[in-house]
Amino acid sequence: MANxxxxxxxxxxxxxxxxxxxxxxxxxxxxxxxGDLLRQLDLSYAEKIGHWKHGGIVGxxxxxxxxxxxxxxxxxxxxHVKEFHTMRINQPSGWFYTTEAxxxxxxxxxxxxxxxxxxxxxxxxxxxxxxxxGNLQPCFDELSDAGFDLGGSGGGLRTPSACVGPARxxxxxxxxxxxxxxLTLEFQDFLHRPQWPYKFKIKVSGCANDCVASIARxxxxxxxxxxxxxxxxxxxxxxxxxxxxxxxxxxxEKCPTGAxxxxxxxKELKLKAEDCVRCMHCINKMPKALRPGEQRGATLxxxxxxxxxxxxxxxxxxxxxxxxxxxxxxxxxxLRRIFDWWDENGKNRERIGELIYRVGMRTFLKAVGLxxxxxMVFRPRANPYVFWWPEEVKRNA
Amino acid sequence: xxxTDFGPPHYMEMLPPVIKRNYGRWKxxxxxxxxxxxxxxxxGEEIYSIRVGSPRLVSTDFIxxxxxxxxxxxxxxxxFTSRHNIEFLVTKKENIEPLIQxxxxxxxxxxxTGNCLSNMVHTQGWIHCHTPxxxxxxxxxxxxxxxxEYFVEEKLPAKLRISLACCLNMCGAVHCSDIAILGVxxxxxxxxxxxxxxxxxxxxxxxxxxxxxxxxxPKLKSVEVNEERCMYCGxxxxxxxxxxxxxxxxxxxxxxxxxxxxxxxxxxxxxxxAIPYLPNNPPxxxxxxxxxxxxxxVWATHARKGERMGEWIERIGWETFFKLADIPxxxxxxxxxxxxxxxxxxxxxxxx
Ligand code: HEM
Ligand code: HEM
Ligand code: HEM
Ligand code: HEM
Ligand code: SF4
Ligand code: SF4
Ligand code: SF4
Ligand code: SF4
Numbered sequence: 151m152a153n154x155x156x157x158x159x160x161x162x163x164x165x166x167x168x169x170x171x172x173x174x175x176x177x178x179x180x181x182x183x184x185g186d187l188l189r190q191l192d193l194s195y196a197e198k199i200g201h202w203k204h205g206g207i208v209g210x211x212x213x214x215x216x217x218x219x220x221x222x223x224x225x226x227x228x229x230h231v232k233e234f235h236t237m238r239i240n241q242p243s244g245w246f247y248t249t250e251a252x253x254x255x256x257x258x259x260x261x262x263x264x265x266x267x268x269x270x271x272x273x274x275x276x277x278x279x280x281x282x283x284g285n286l287q288p289c290f291d292e293l294s295d296a297g298f299d300l301g302g303s304g305g306g307l308r309t310p311s312a313c314v315g316p317a318r319x320x321x322x323x324x325x326x327x328x329x330x331x332x333l334t335l336e337f338q339d340f341l342h343r344p345q346w347p348y349k350f351k352i353k354v355s356g357c358a359n360d361c362v363a364s365i366a367r368x369x370x371x372x373x374x375x376x377x378x379x380x381x382x383x384x385x386x387x388x389x390x391x392x393x394x395x396x397x398x399x400x401x402x403e404k405c406p407t408g409a410x411x412x413x414x415x416x417k418e419l420k421l422k423a424e425d426c427v428r429c430m431h432c433i434n435k436m437p438k439a440l441r442p443g444e445q446r447g448a449t450l451x452x453x454x455x456x457x458x459x460x461x462x463x464x465x466x467x468x469x470x471x472x473x474x475x476x477x478x479x480x481x482x483x484x485l486r487r488i489f490d491w492w493d494e495n496g497k498n499r500e501r502i503g504e505l506i507y508r509v510g511m512r513t514f515l516k517a518v519g520l521x522x523x524x525x526m527v528f529r530p531r532a533n534p535y536v537f538w539w540p541e542e543v544k545r546n547a
Numbered sequence: 548x549x550x551t552d553f554g555p556p557h558y559m560e561m562l563p564p565v566i567k568r569n570y571g572r573w574k575x576x577x578x579x580x581x582x583x584x585x586x587x588x589x590x591g592e593e594i595y596s597i598r599v600g601s602p603r604l605v606s607t608d609f610i611x612x613x614x615x616x617x618x619x620x621x622x623x624x625x626x627f628t629s630r631h632n633i634e635f636l637v638t639k640k641e642n643i644e645p646l647i648q649x650x651x652x653x654x655x656x657x658x659x660t661g662n663c664l665s666n667m668v669h670t671q672g673w674i675h676c677h678t679p680x681x682x683x684x685x686x687x688x689x690x691x692x693x694x695x696e697y698f699v700e701e702k703l704p705a706k707l708r709i710s711l712a713c714c715l716n717m718c719g720a721v722h723c724s725d726i727a728i729l730g731v732x733x734x735x736x737x738x739x740x741x742x743x744x745x746x747x748x749x750x751x752x753x754x755x756x757x758x759x760x761x762x763x764x765p766k767l768k769s770v771e772v773n774e775e776r777c778m779y780c781g782x783x784x785x786x787x788x789x790x791x792x793x794x795x796x797x798x799x800x801x802x803x804x805x806x807x808x809x810x811x812x813x814x815x816x817x818x819x820x821a822i823p824y825l826p827n828n829p830p831x832x833x834x835x836x837x838x839x840x841x842x843x844x845v846w847a848t849h850a851r852k853g854e855r856m857g858e859w860i861e862r863i864g865w866e867t868f869f870k871l872a873d874i875p876x877x878x879x880x881x882x883x884x885x886x887x888x889x890x891x892x893x894x895x896x897x898x899x
Contacts, residue, residue, distance in 0.1 A: 161830040162685055165692030168655055170604040170684045177606040184606075187674070194673035194682065195829040198795035202677040204788045212551040220675060236675065243558035245627040246566075249614035251556060252625070256607035256614075265607045269627050272668055272718055279604070279675060294549035297556050313629065316571035317562060318586055318594065318636075325571065327558045338552040358810035362629045365815050366723040366808050373810075400853060404812050431811045438575040456717035458780065459757035461886055464723070464815055498754065 156188050158195035177265035183280055184264045186228040193224070201228075208235055208283050210290040214343040216300030217286060233282045234264070238275040238301035239293065240334065240341075243312050243327035245270065254296045262289035273351065274311030274362075275301035305499075306344030310334050312354040313361040315374075320437060321430065322356025323374030323446040324474045329481075330354045336482055340489065347496035347505075350489070351454075357442065358430045364454065364465070369502045370485065371451040371465040372474075378443035379423035380432070386439035388417040401435050447473040450481075452488070453503025463503045468515075470525040487518040512537070563624035565594050565638050581701045582657035583643065595643055597635040598628070600656040600666050600691070600698055604674065604684050612653065620646040630666045630708075632659050656699050662706060664697040664843075669711040670718040672730075677788075678781040679713035680730030680798040681827050687711055689831040690728070690839055697843065704850040704859075707843065708807075715780055723806035725856040726842055727818040728835060732779040733797045735760075736790035740769040743789035755786040778884070800825045800835050804842060804868075805857030816857045819865075821872065823879040845872050864898045 162171045174191075177184035190201050201223050208219040218236040225232040239255075255276065259265060264280035271277040276298075281289060290300070301309035310333055313319070315326030333352055334341065340350075353364035356374040364371035391397050397419065402410045409425035410432060412418075419439075433440045450472060451465030472480060488502065491514070496505045506514045515522055516539075524530075559567065569588035576586045584596040601609075613633055617625040620642040626634045635650075637643055647657055659665040667690065670676070672683030690709065697703055710721035713730040721727035743752070744767065752770050753761045760776035761783060763769075769789075783790040802825070806818030821842065825834045842856075849871060850859035860868045869876050882890045 158830045159685070162688045165688065166654075166656070166695040167688055167691035167698075168600065168602045169688060170602040171688075173602060173604060173606045173609055176608050191673055191682075195685070198798065198827045198829065199793050200673045200677060200679050202675060204677060211548075220677075234675075240555035242556045242561045244561075245629075246558060246561035246563075247625055247627075248561055249617050249623045249625065251561065252610055252614050256610050260607050267605055267607065267610065268603055268631075269601065269605060269610065269633075270603075270631065272670065274629075291549040294551070294553075297553075299552070299554050311629070314626070316573070317558075317566050318573060318596065320573035320575055320586070322571070331555070331558055335554045338554060342552055360808050360810060360815075363723065363808040365810075366806075404853060406812055429810050429812055434811055437577075456712075456722055457715050458717070458782065461884060462717075462722040462817060464817070 156192040159188060159192045174266065180260065181230075181263075181265045183230040183234060184266055186222075186230040187234070187264065187266070187280065190222060190224065190228045190231060193227075202234075208286060210287050210300070212342075213300055214345075215303040215306055216342065218303060220280070231280065234280040235283065235286060236280065237263075237278040237286070237289065237293075238271065238303060238309065239278060240299050240301040240309050241270055241274055241276050241311070243330045243334075244314050244317050245274075246317065251297075255293075255298065258289060258292045258296060261292070273301075273308050275309045300342060302341045302344070302349075304344035305346045305348050306342075306350070307337050307340040307346075308349050308351045309341065310352040310354065311362055313356050315354075315356040319356060321359065321374075321433060321442065323376050323442050324354070324356055324372070324448050325476075326354040326356045326372075326374070328476065329372060329474055329478060332476065332478055333482070333485070337485070346489070346493050348499045348501050350492075350502065352485075358428055359434065365451060366454055366462075366464060367456070368454050368465065369452065370488070371454055372448045372481075373451065374442075375428050375447065375449050375471065376443035377445040377447075377471060380421055380426060380443055381441040382419055382421065383439045384418055387419045387436060390436050390439060391417055395435070401432050404431055405429075406431075447471050450484070453501075453506060455501045455503055459499065460504045460507065463507075465503075467526050468520055470523060484518065484520075491517045510537070561624070563594075563622060563636050563638070565592055566636070568592065569594075578661045578701075581663050581699055582660055583647075584660060593638070593640075595637040595640065597637060597643065597646060597650070597657060598659045599633040599635065599650055600659060601627075601631055601633050602684070602688070603631040603666070603669070616646060616649060619649075628666075630659070630668055632666050656695065658699040658701075660701070662701050662703045663699075664694055664703065664707040664709065666698075667691060667709050667711055668721070668724075670713050672713040676713065676718075678716065678784055678792060680732045680781075680793070681713050681800050682829060683711055683713045685830055686728060686800070686832050686835055689833075689836050693836045693840055694843065703843075703847055705853050705855045706809075707856070709839065716785075721803070722817055723808045723815060724818050725804065725806060725846075726839055727803040727806060728839065729801050729803060731799060731801045731824065732781060732792050732794060733799070733824065734794045735772050735774045735777040735779065736781070736783055736792045738769060738772060739789040739791065740764075740767045743770065743787060744768040747787035747789055752783055752787045752790065755782045757782060795827075799827050800832070802835070802838055802842070805860045807855050807857050812853075813855075813858050813861070816861075818857075820880050821874055823877060842872060866898050 268277035312326040312330035353368035450469035454465030803818035
């Protein structure tokens, strides 16, 4: 029985947190590949080494990505995972589902795959984990009929993702779900036919809490924000105080810029709107009483990425404020200029942030037509190696 | 021919009616208890979200079970969060308690909101990747078993986000987490010259190395590695199966602390190195679990209310952190890659 063959991983069926080993075993009742996966994992646990290898490129007709080829390096021992490819399926914005849609996905995956999934991958796709080369196309055909398209992989646009936004969050300053969906549709070609130096990620958060971690994980981060003063309902502030919230300590003193003051006697919260940097802290603490200002839009940041290759970068501000109204023409035009410039100038495997680091922000800004503004930097340069454009100086003969 | 390039299902088709009616017009929310959020719309309508921890690597039957509950209590709607939790969306208040009872009966945890530990974002590991230095799902399970109470009860000073990536490619983008568990290789790739000559193009392999550690070796129609320059990233192995980077003797796990993504109060921060190496010790990685638990406890004991781990450390200073956490400081902790200098202390101000 399966139990007798996987003593090490079986250990992970114990304990209070739900167990992925139990899940693999459940899938194994219907799918021999899931059983072989678990046995191969148990071998990895014994030897402390992975057992997957590179192989031929696989995919489905009309697409250049969305499928990751995977082959066991022990095909004789684990024949059912000889081929065990992953399909990335583009999730609906905000990861909302009807059970009808989920059940359809499950039925298709039980028919063609291992019965194992990730809900979701770290980029956001539905990950269908493990099938054979021969099953890829028929599986995709049925997914397509059911209304599910592939996500991204390789050197192209990766599947954009968005926080729950206006669907269920009062903080959202933009329609994150719609922005995400609209950009995904607009740039289908870049998503499905990788043609760039490397990957490019877009993530959309409705406010500076950044629940999809866009600033850390997206080459292009869209983060909702506002202009003007936070809207304050003083009576509701007083209710929080009466309910025991220490407004002085937990709200006012945590404001990064000292923009708030609390008059405990009058139970009045005062805001110096010009000092507020819209960090969301006070709003987080008192959602009933405080709301973002009325003029809403987004801050756009570029360059965020994990370590490979030049070190991890956090995204940096390139547009402090852009209004985002459908059909988002200004945003899409800017993205297209950025894609073009990067595609033309980036070296193989150079992310947009690394390219900008290599050639300088001034080159990037000029190329994509953005004006330099102080919001782009914490502080101006200290080193005097200042470069001038030829047209800015008089050439000596 | 099947349709192509039609994109994901439209999100509007997936939203429960109460959300469609109040889309963009939510007024406020409250956390009723760990794992239970109440959102109130300007119209006065309410929605309750029950947040449930998932192992993320799940079978189709697990998803069907989720669907059964969503059909019974949520009119057939459900969502997932950015950290792989399930959220049941309940409109009828009287459905909350029976739903939670059924969820608990299945052994699924309810929690992860507010000042709780949320689910761990993680990568594929030995389940599905060719370059891992460690497993992903196994360590996550072992750590979440140990820290379970912090998911289901709200008793930490602030939010706690733990993430794991099994190599420094960081599919999980763990570099901005309160605690990041990162698989590390510690030895240069071993070149299989015969295989390389057969399956790989030399210029591609040479170009794959971010530190320029790989030189052609025309005599062998292969390459050689300048071992002093190699930082064990495994990029060359992604390009060529002849550059084996996995090494069961030396691979293991490092631990990084103090990162954050949110802009609330302080700017987003990277996680920074706390423990350079712990051994791979499957199936339960006791050294790693122990180290993570200690870090959580040190922070929970010393931080002020509302202070994320990185905010706490920046206030007390890293020199104090190493003392309190009882972690030895080594030459590995001092950056020597390309952006190192700004991390050196250029002032005489520091704590003893
Ligand atoms: C065969 C080995 C690999 C496997 C199985 C794998 C698997 C995955 C999966 C499933 C995701 C989530 C995708 C999604 O949700 O759409 C992901 C994301 C990612 N992968 Fe990999 N990957 C592999 C190799 C790599 C390599 C070689 C790199 C870098 C050179 C890399 C870097 C990343 C990054 C940075 C992310 C995104 C994290 C984020 O969105 O925050 N992966 N990977
Ligand atoms: C010289 C040839 C190759 C080049 C230049 C190359 C390039 C790359 C690059 C740049 C990545 C990181 C991609 C990303 O995360 O977006 C990558 C990842 C990957 N490569 Fe290759 N590759 C090559 C050969 C192969 C082969 C032959 C296979 C096996 C079929 C393979 C399988 C993978 C897989 C599974 C990933 C992870 C993909 C992902 O996370 O999207 N590569 N490769
Ligand atoms: C004909 C050309 C130059 C002359 C006559 C000259 C003269 C001087 C003099 C008299 C001093 C003060 C020395 C002292 O206090 O002992 C000085 C300091 C200095 N010079 Fe020059 N210099 C010349 C070119 C340069 C150039 C080309 C550079 C840099 C590229 C340079 C960088 C400096 C620096 C960094 C100092 C020290 C400033 C300090 O003490 O803070 N000088 N130079
Ligand atoms: C109406 C209020 C809020 C809603 C509806 C909301 C919703 C969410 C959701 C659904 C997630 C994914 C959570 C998970 O997977 O467990 C999330 C993650 C997150 N939230 Fe919120 N959130 C709210 C308020 C906040 C606040 C007050 C903060 C910060 C002070 C915050 C910061 C974050 C961060 C940093 C993440 C995780 C990103 C990461 O580390 O991957 N959110 N939020
Ligand atoms: S990023 Fe802001 S708007 Fe989006 S879910 Fe998080 S708190 Fe709400
Ligand atoms: S949003 Fe942040 S910066 Fe603005 S007043 Fe509130 S706490 Fe201060
Ligand atoms: S983090 Fe590294 S080892 Fe883990 S799945 Fe991603 S590329 Fe593979
Ligand atoms: S492991 Fe990384 S640094 Fe070392 S040789 Fe390979 S590509 Fe270069």
